[in-house]
Amino acid sequence: MSIRRNGKRFTTYNRRVTLRLCLSPIALAAVALAVAAWPAPKPPRLLMVTHSAGYQHDVVRRQLPHRLSVAEQVVVELAQRSGTFEVAHVYTRDELARLQRHSFQGFHAVLFFTTGSLPLTAEARRGLFEFVRGGRGFIGVHSASDTWYDVPEYGELLGGYFDGHPWHEPVRVIVEDPTHPSTGHLGTAFEITDEIYQFRNWSRGQVHVLLKLDPRSVDARKGKRPDQDYALSWVRQYGQGRVFYTALGHRQEVWADERFRLHLLGGIRWAMGVP
Secondary structure: EEEEEEEEEEEEHHHHHHHHHHHHHHHHHHHHHHHHHHOOOOOOOOEEEEOOOOOOOOOHOOOOOOOHHHHHHHHHHHHHHHOOOOOEOOOOHHHHOOOOOOOOOOEEEEOOEEOOOOOOHHHHHHHHHHHOOOOEEEEEHHHHEEOOOOOOOHHHHHHOOOOOOOEEEEEEEEEOOOOOOOOOOOOOOOEEEEEEOEEEEEHHHOEEHHHHHHHHOOOOHHOOOOOOOEEEEEEEEOOEEEEEOOOOOOOHHHHHOHHHHHHHHHHHHHHHHHO
């Protein structure tokens, strides 16, 4: 900047600007070091519960106490492959019984592949329902609907209860909503061999159906519904939380099927709110 004094021109400099320019490389280096030192944000966590208080499916049976079952290993692989969440496991009766009301708070979602009357305390159950209602996620796989018949709020959360499996054979599945993250790769329909459930205490008014059985692909007379409307996957809101359910997943071959894996991964990420 130039100024005049006694008719002469003098050049001055903005010392603040000069000092700032001189310090900029040092400041940038300090910022870079500080950022590098910050711990990376922890990925969302999923609690996978595979305790069977009733019938135990082969896909959740551990061959050794500390060796993951087929279903557990697949979910771990999906987590690692996507890089979007981590998985913790509850398998034994004692592990489940030790859960408390606050035990779910460190997670973004809970996944059930379970059967029977789970030995969760009443306080822990309340904690689970509050957890989902408060904005977290719940994922039910296959026999999650064959669980807690004695806990009506659980049936309300899930959207229905198991009511038999009339078919265990190759079937055609219709994709009702191909825009959902769990179904976008499936086209309009696909064929698969699995144990096919039907449900009670279930209605379309309470859930958003993603997949349903094509009744023309089976002997529909074996089922109980006069309308032949057999949903196989759906989503619903539970308070502020998200619930995803898929009835597929009985057979080990299904867990090895990339279509099912992507279906499950999309459902998990949707329920967790992970893009």
